[in-house]
Amino acid sequence: MSQRPQALPESADEIARAVSAGQALAADVLERSLQRIAALDGRVKAFVEVFHDAARHSAQALDAARAGGAELGPLAGVPVAIKDNFVMRDQRTSCGSAILEGFVSPYTASAVERLVSAGAIIVGRTNMDEFAMGSSTEHSCHGPTHNPFDLQRIPGGSSGGSAAAVAARMVPLALGSDTGGSVRQPAALCGVSGLKPTYGRISRFGLVAFASSLDTVSPFACDATDLALCLRVLAGVDTRDATSINAPVPDYLAADAPGIEGLRIGVPTEYFADGLDPEVEARTREALAILEIQGATLVELAMPHTRFAIPTYYLIATAEASSNLARYDGIRYGRRAEHPADDLNEMYTATRHEGFGAEVQRRILLGSFCLRQGYVEEWYQKAQKVRTLIRRDFDAAFSQVDLIASATSPGAAFSLGEKLDDPLAMYMNDILTTPANLAGVPGLSIPCGFTDEDLPVGLQLMGQALDEATLLRTAAVFQEATDYHRREPVL
Amino acid sequence: MSEFEITIGLEVHVQLEVRSKLFAPSPYASGGEPNTRVSVVELGLPGVLPVVNERALELAVRAGIALEGQINQRIHFDRKNYFYPDLPKGYQISQYDEPFCTGGRVPLGDGRYGQLERIHLEEDAGKTTHTSGGSLVDLNRAGAALIEIVGQPDLHTPADAYAFLTQLKQILQYAGISECDMEKGLLRCDANISVQRTGEAELGTKVEIKNLNSFKMVQRALEYEARRQTATLANGGAIQQETRLWNEEKGESATMRSKESADDYRYFPDPDLPPISIQPAWVEELRAAMPELPAARRERFLHDYSLPEYDTDVLLQDRNVADYFETCAEACQDPKLASNWVMTEVLRALKERDQEITQFQIPATRLAEMIGAQINGRISRNAAKQVFEHLLEHDQDVTSTIEVLGLAQISDPVELERIVQGIIDANPQPVADFQAGKQKALHALQGLTMKATKGQANPPMVQEILRRLLDSP
Amino acid sequence: MAEIEIRELAELAKLARLRQATSGSKRTSEEVAGLLKSFAMLQDVNTEGVEPSAYPMTIAARLRPDEPTKPLPQDQVLRNAPRQRAGCFLVPRVIEG
């Protein structure tokens, strides 16, 4: 038996090393995580459900395996929180929606399977905007999640629960999904690191679809090292997802990798336009200066179609969502509303009216509209053509630079309820993050400072398709030079 | 020329002969306990994704080649959005603006063709059974691999529609794409029909007929609908655009639903399935490996075997019968005689026994051997029939059967001449009659020879020998 | 423009099996019409000769071999069904027409 260490390790990387080496027990690491959740989550409300028994069972099994001489995986004993839009066998998944009430999955998402085989301990599922539609984690049937840096404020969204769980140090790693910024934006607002990989880099099988051509499985962590560790586990081809990419998975933070000397970082004018909060802009420019000091060259450039990203994104995302959400009909799973007997249409309508929240219904209507006969050319197909122009902006940029940098979110965390009645104002939060989804390229957000009110600000870096390594290396260099990512919220 | 013109277009759904579903790995065969051939994918659970079955794509492309369509190089799948309880995802994955095959044609059997609009790949829906207490949904069939063959509205008689379907089925069977068994639901057909005054440029109002469970039913339903529409128009009435259900028992159709203007399937490319590029070299490979199709085989039967059209068409109706015939014809080297035997005796025996040719008791080579015995005179035509009946019941070779039944014919010229000379010697009266010019007397002598040999003398040889001996001075 | 779209949105709601003609959905309709109005800026983008992108990038399609796997047991298929009968999902009687 290994003796219990005095202090438990902090990062996912340290936990996995310690547990693998027998210097820490997965069960102890988990208990500390559960204690922290018990102490703080009454106020943060990051979790929808904590898997106390299942997690303890897994941790004990892992410790027993290690005691029996088994080699453990790269995430051995790391507690991980999962956004409530991944399915796990024999567990509930709600997507923050009343329509999935009672749904228990008979299968497990590929991404979760990979985490578990790497030794991760799944501690619970986290809150989100209903079907990932939102930027504040307020649109959830479970109520809002609160930002750990200011409980009166939103954590961002839609993966706000996972971001808050990492920010409050309840878990070192959490899974989210990023369709238009749903991981990068809450990472920025909660002061943690979030990575949206290249579209297709991680299998979407078992991730409940919002907008299939934009959805990406995306992890949160406290720093780039843990993101790299997690991505290496998650990335790779999956025969169950026809859009998953069959390309080698590198060691994203190889010890012999160069620094960022000579790296060319593009700074697009359009990303620093009106509407960017002055404090956010200031922190972003300071961060760019730090990268310059580390050897990078900043290159001003133009990405002229950026201002069309919001309409393009919302038309495409809602069109796909209107179809993806047709399966919630109260027939095979989920909640069926009371309805008059012998009236199938009324069963459908009552079920969907009662089951979906207002934002989801709004988006289904918007999406159905752009696909209608007579409108599809003018709206959906038009948006697809502008998507091509946005992709070309990226192609042109990457012919000059290695990375593109900007703020992640145009402002820091806003107050709960502040934008709830103004959908367009809410949608504008995604202005800096949606282009990467439209072009399929990877992007990450790392903490780069704080506002006068002590609210975190995030720096976004975007890279070429499949070049997560350059993104993570740059983030790691930045985090070596700064300690914004180490600042914990006072709770 | 008649006052009205009929226009018919057929839409045929054919289930491909694959082992798993089009986008999901669960097995599919018709029948089975409800909801036992379903995976998370066809169940439309949150988070599932479709992946294309490569064999289904191959069979579809082969169907396109067999039906002489143009195989498109870039294909993608679209979602067709509508709500129905047996459509789990709320959309069907189908092909809208880039089907894998454009055009194509189906022979009508007489040199004419029915043209095709397109062929596309799509997934099947589940089955809904309506009971008084509600409707029951079984998803076993959901996701099964289908091709939809869309005919152009260029058929003008119900008989042509029947011919189209018969030939289409034959081609798809020959090409190994589907068994096309309508009873098992492996082939389903909807028919569109409109009637307009002859000479009018615009087609009449289209009516769709469903619930057609056999090719004959398609023909009857179209005949009924042509009469109904013609009568309505002749009486000054108008045709409603609608879908009608055929009732075979009553021999009539009734309105199922009038065409809703609200049908809007909101098609768009399925983002879960990246486009597939079809390599022309692959298509050529499939084309080269294509089994011989009915049209080519028909040509060959007509020309190489010199069979009449009637024989050819009867033999080609079932690919396995045609195979049987060919083996037999090649072995006995007399295609016409082989065709006579297969068309009459073999098909009759199968019908009596309610068997498929693949289950038939007499192998094709054995039948050929029997026909050979008939050709070389070892047995007579009548004796051959007895041998055939015997072989139907016994697994025995031809030679021993002839022996057992004592049917060997006397064809030895020396032996026969000895017997015939004996008959001549013993019967001076008919001999005198013949020599006095009474041809009938020859028949009497022939009959006496056959009687003396218990019917085993070779009749043409007997006749020849009689003439020679009687004519000689 | 927005007025016409609100009426059309009632039809849309029917297509999408969402409630129409209640006060709450009238607001939803107005909001959707408002969003469309602001998204109409796309109509001014010159996209002549531009191919639409239905996918974020060119991805080589991967196909699946025709190998059946074990299906879900019936009880797992029906596990979440709100109503079931005789091994089937039970829904209100479908009336054609």
Ligand SMILES: [Mg+2]
């Ligand atoms: Mg059709």
Ligand SMILES: [Zn+2]
């Ligand atoms: Zn069809």
